[in-house]
Amino acid sequence: MSGPIHMQCMKPWYSLCLLGVAAVLVFCAGCAGTSSPAATPVPTTPVVSETAATPSPTATPYPGALSLGADAPFGTGGKTGSARVYKADLMADYIWTSPSFNSPSEQRLTGEALETQKGYNTQKPSEGNAFLFVFVKLTDTGSDSIVAPSPAQFMVNYNGNNFQYRSLPGPDVSIGGVRGTQYDYRIGKGGVSGYILPGESNAADGFLIYEVPASIDLTKASMVITLDAQHTSAWQLG
Structure with missing residues (x-):
């Protein structure tokens, strides 16, 4: 009589353990499904607008010009x-x-x-x-x-x-x-x-x-x- 009674008492406790483990697994799966990876920053290069400078015309002597007094x-x-x-x-x-x-x-x-x-x-x-x-x-x-x-x-x-x-x-x-x-x-x-x-x-x-x-x-x-x-x-x- 003592053996069977003992097995009946263990079944409810075993069921509760299985339910607890299942609940933990479900919770972890939910957390894993809703989390998103951290965004990796993309380096940006500033755009610099460059305008080519227009050189000013340089005055030059008249071709073949003599020196003063010549x-x-x-x-x-x-x-x-x-x-x-x-x-x-x-x-x-x-x-x-x-x-x-x-x-x-x-x-x-x-x-x-x-x-x-x-x-x-x-x-x-x-x-x-x-x-x-x-x-x-x-x-x-x-x-x-x-x-x-x-x-x-x-x-x-x-x-x-x-x-x-x-x-x-x-x-x-x-x-x-x-x-x-x-x-x-x-x-x-x-x-x-x-x-x-x-x-x-x-x-x-x-x-x-x-x-x-x-x-x-x-x-x-x-x-x-x-x-x-x-x-x-x-x-x-x-």
């Missing part, structure tokens, strides 16, 4: 000459006076108030510009007189641009700190045409004025002169 021959036969560019000065502005232009009658003809003081006037360039004074000398080296190149044949070349001269009001204009006479009034009225006689003492020696950028680099600027139909010469200005 002579350039021109002409043929007995009509020969020698040209020279020997000085260049850059000025922010300049003061000028003229006995005729500063007379009351001349000022009335202008139709505007000049605001002169004791006959002196200040000439100013446009914003960002300056005045360039270039000194030239042309000598007749032959036996006959030669036609003088017009001031329109003298151009300042810089960074691919050509600058034309600016004429003064008249031949009697004096500029403070500048010696000499403007070239065009040395060769004829207004410099339209003129002649140069043989000999050093008859040379046309004067200056021409140009309005140029104030930032100009004179070592890269040139005076280019068309001396005649066969000869064009250039001089580096700095």
Whole structure:
């Protein structure tokens, strides 16, 4: 009797153990089904926008330009000459006076108030510009007189641009700190045409004025002169 009774008592306990084990397995399976793996960070590379810089054009001297003070021959036969560019000065502005232009009658003809003081006037360039004074000398080296190149044949070349001269009001204009006479009034009225006689003492020696950028680099600027139909010469200005 004792053996069978013992087996009956063990069956409920064994069943409960099986149920407990099954419950643990179900719980673990549920946990395994709902868990997700940790996300692996993906490295990112920042995008940098690069714009290629456009190089600024660099001014270069005129090809074959001579140095200041050098002579350039021109002409043929007995009509020969020698040209020279020997000085260049850059000025922010300049003061000028003229006995005729500063007379009351001349000022009335202008139709505007000049605001002169004791006959002196200040000439100013446009914003960002300056005045360039270039000194030239042309000598007749032959036996006959030669036609003088017009001031329109003298151009300042810089960074691919050509600058034309600016004429003064008249031949009697004096500029403070500048010696000499403007070239065009040395060769004829207004410099339209003129002649140069043989000999050093008859040379046309004067200056021409140009309005140029104030930032100009004179070592890269040139005076280019068309001396005649066969000869064009250039001089580096700095």
